Amino acid sequence: MSNKEAFRELSKEVKTYPFPQQPEPRNTERQPLPLEQRHAAYTDMLEHLTLLGRHRDNLLGRGFSPERIQENQYRSMPETDRSRRLLAALLRASGHDLLGLPDFRTYYGEWTVSGPNGFLIPVRNKDGLIQGLKIRLDDADSPNRKYRWFSSRGLPDGTRSYSWIHVTGNTASKRAFITEGPLKGDAASFLANDALFVCVGGVNAIHGLKDTLADLKVREVVEAMDMDQMTNENVRRAVLEMRREVQTIPGVKYFKYTWNPAYKGVDDYLLSRRVAEM
Numbered sequence: 001m002s003n004k005e006a007f008r009e010l011s012k013e014v015k016t017y018p019f020p021q022q023p024e025p026r027n028t029e030r031q032p033l034p035l036e037q038r039h040a041a042y043t044d045m046l047e048h049l050t051l052l053g054r055h056r057d058n059l060l061g062r063g064f065s066p067e068r069i070q071e072n073q074y075r076s077m078p079e080t081d082r083s084r085r086l087l088a089a090l091l092r093a094s095g096h097d098l099l100g101l102p103d104f105r106t107y108y109g110e111w112t113v114s115g116p117n118g119f120l121i122p123v124r125n126k127d128g129l130i131q132g133l134k135i136r137l138d139d140a141d142s143p144n145r146k147y148r149w150f151s152s153r154g155l156p157d158g159t160r161s162y163s164w165i166h167v168t169g170n171t172a173s174k175r176a177f178i179t180e181g182p183l184k185g186d187a188a189s190f191l192a193n194d195a196l197f198v199c200v201g202g203v204n205a206i207h208g209l210k211d212t213l214a215d216l217k218v219r220e221v222v223e224a225m226d227m228d229q230m231t232n233e234n235v236r237r238a239v240l241e242m243r244r245e246v247q248t249i250p251g252v253k254y255f256k257y258t259w260n261p262a263y264k265g266v267d268d269y270l271l272s273r274r275v276a277e278m
Helices: 003-013 035-048 053-061 066-072 081-093 182-191 209-216 233-246 266-277
Strands: 104-107 110-113 118-124 130-137 147-149 166-168 175-180 196-200 220-223 253-256
Touching (some): 175 182, 175 209, 175 266, 182 196, 182 266, 209 233
Parallel strands (some): 175 196, 220 253
Antiparallel strands (some): 118 130
């Protein structure tokens, strides 16, 4: 009797248990490309895009000049599937790797860019390099969710984003203002004659803030977070945590900037002063 026949005979008499399969390796989340590659790809991408009239009007309404809008490289998201696929193809043709570039993904094997319609806000480090992008949504589910990171996390060949710290204004300044949101910081910096603003992605997204302030070698830090901290307990706790973190930086003096709470953000307040001076 052959071994196979013997196995079949034995199988009739006793219950057999197959060896368990080896567990499949866990998929590790794809990390973004190095900063220099992200900056190069996003810079080329923005050169291919334009700014729609409704988005330009939104930015002008925040107090930006046309020149500063162009300088900051705000651009509108492409709004058709065809234009999004074309954008990805152009970047690939220019030699950019899209595997590891947040918000790019494949769809049935073809590279494209994902995300809602709106306009793009470059998020830069202290040297002006684009770390990532935020989208100011045209249609938000709620007033508190008008912005989202340029990310393709969880999508085929997609890449996550991080809540990078945005630096805008005069980086030689020894005084830095802290606020929430890159667009708010850009506007406030412009309205305050290029004051240095360091912007967190959200009140709880302070990772990297301390290192950024230390790298800038500032001597004074001025807290300029939204005034809703006066009425929102969760926001107030997050701001206090941020304050404690920053106050551990040696040799830095910490101040708090307050204004009329009728204006939620520091950009709103500075714009009201600009309008009053006209």
